[in-house]
Amino acid sequence: LAKTTQPISMDSYEGQEVNITCSHNNIATNDYITWYQQFPSQGPRFIIQGYKTKVTNEVASLFIPADRKSSTLSLPRVSLSDTAVYYCLVGPPRVESKIIFGKGTRLHILP
Amino acid sequence: ETGVTQTPRHLVMGMTNKKSLKCEQHLGHNAMYWYKQSAKKPLELMFVYSLEERVENNSVPSRFSPECPNSSHLFLHLHTLQPEDSALYLCASSQDGQNNSPLHFGNGTRLTVT
Numbered sequence: 001l002a003k004t005t006q007p008i009s010m011d012s013y014e015g016q017e018v019n020i021t022c023s024h025n026n027i028a029t030n031d032y033i034t035w036y037q038q039f040p041s042q043g044p045r046f047i048i049q050g051y052k053t054k055v056t057n058e059v060a061s062l063f064i065p066a067d068r069k070s071s072t073l074s075l076p077r078v079s080l081s082d083t084a085v086y087y088c089l090v091g092p093p094r095v096e097s098k099i100i101f102g103k104g105t106r107l108h109i110l111p
Numbered sequence: 112e113t114g115v116t117q118t119p120r121h122l123v124m125g126m127t128n129k130k131s132l133k134c135e136q137h138l139g140h141n142a143m144y145w146y147k148q149s150a151k152k153p154l155e156l157m158f159v160y161s162l163e164e165r166v167e168n169n170s171v172p173s174r175f176s177p178e179c180p181n182s183s184h185l186f187l188h189l190h191t192l193q194p195e196d197s198a199l200y201l202c203a204s205s206q207d208g209q210n211n212s213p214l215h216f217g218n219g220t221r222l223t224v225t
Binding site: 049099100102104 | 153156199216217218219
């Protein structure tokens with residue numbers, strides 16, 4: 001599985017756009033990039049998934065450059081409730097791929 | 112409502128007790144997972160089932176015993192646990208083989224072993 005590297009923590013303010021970048025230099029051809037959000041004492045929640053270029057949904061955008069060696073999760077106009085841990089995962093969508101979570105990025109939104 | 116329901120939400124048990132955690136998914140998925148999340152540590156994959164067959168056992172001690180009677184239900188049977196087994200136990204499901212099928216998690220069972 002491709003190893004991912006993301007910042008341990010980030011701070012931002014309400015109303016700002018937050019970008020969290022994940023590095024995955026050894027991403028394979030059939031790997032997808034998936035981001036999850038986790039609040040304390042809850043299970044992670046799927047945010048967005050992409051393979052290349054840009055993906056946007058009602059929650060976030062995911063930017064993936066042509067070489068796919070990194071990706072950026074963009075959260076527009078964050079609020080206090082966006083304070084959470086954000087995980088970047090890279091891998092093929094099969095159970096045998098052993099979906100492994102890293103330490104994630106602890107995002108703290110300040111008023 | 113996540114589509115994946117775990118019970119109980121909280122559980123306190125002694126080291127000599129036997130208990131079971133239950134997970135039920137209403138999403139029509141065919142793969143189910145158990146993860147363990149200890150304080151300040153990443154999620155650890157414990158077991159994976161696909162079409163009710165175990166496909167992954169991630170070197171988990173035998174005091175944890177999974178059971179998947181059908182594609183909608185997953186159990187984790189616990190016996191003679193240790194205090195270090197105290198953690199949040201998370202169940203997840205996915206549609207195996209589909210390119211755009213991420214994991215759907217329940218809200219977990221907070222287990223305390225005394």
